[in-house]
Amino acid sequence: GKEVTPGQLMERLGFKPEQLMTPIADLSGGQKRRMQLLLILLNEPNVLIMDEPGNDLDTDMLAVMEDLLDTWPGTLIVVSHDRYLLERVTDQQFALIDGKIRHLPGGVDEYLKIMEDYERANMQESKADFEASSRAVAGDSSDADSAEKSNQKYEAKLSGKAYYDATRRVSAIERKLEKLEEEKNEIEQKMASHDPSDFVGLQELNEKLQANQSE
Structure with missing residues (x-):
């Protein structure tokens, strides 16, 4: 090059x-x-x-x-x-799936497809467990709580592509907040060491600080 x-x-x-x-x-x-x-x-x-x-x-x-x-x-x-x-x-792309490194000839799209299949299988398994639990406890109030917990477990299950997307969004937000905090500290340090008689420069720094805090 x-x-x-x-x-x-x-x-x-x-x-x-x-x-x-x-x-x-x-x-x-x-x-x-x-x-x-x-x-x-x-x-x-x-x-x-x-x-x-x-x-x-x-x-x-x-x-x-x-x-x-x-x-x-x-x-x-x-x-x-x-x-x-x-x-x-x-x-070439690889992914760590079930504790093993797996080659992805189809790239990230293949990884997302694998995660969707995992998610679908997990949801079907959870739903089957819930239905079996519901049948077993029909008319038995002592086991009603168990069925409810199974239902909650099914509804709250999050994996695959949804988990990947949620994790990525949270990570992006955290990086954005860290960057804003660093910029804020940098501006405040510049203001503290700036020539107090330079009103124009101080005003510009203050505007940058206000813009940072408004994001």
Whole structure:
């Protein structure tokens, strides 16, 4: 692929020239994540293993990272809930199902189909258990509670694609909240160290803080 300088790579990862002298300790969570990726890429490893690399990255930076990883010449192993990232940067997908690693020739779509089949089978099994329990306790008030518990277990069962989607939504919300908190702390630190006579600059920082808190 086309060779790039460290400076060009930093710019592609969202770092501005004036940030070159910024201490790493002063970077936000997303910036530190990008810095880690930058240092790894500069080492040019033959094998790159990444666990949820999209965490703390906004949509634009995620797209930049995907572009970089998509052209990575070495072996890339990615663990992620982001199906679009996996499909973009990897050639083969695998899933951990029932404690075993399973190859997915059909990609993420095959995984979702497997989870739907699991969910359907589990729901049918739960429904059968409930119906059998209901027949066994007909007219027996002492066993009514058992039937009710079985029914609740059937209704509350959540697995497969529904569980996958719910987990992904919760994870996305948690990452969003963490990012907002980091941005808030960064703005407050800038306000605390800002020149008190620079009213325009303070007003801009205050507007950023208000926008952050309104999200």
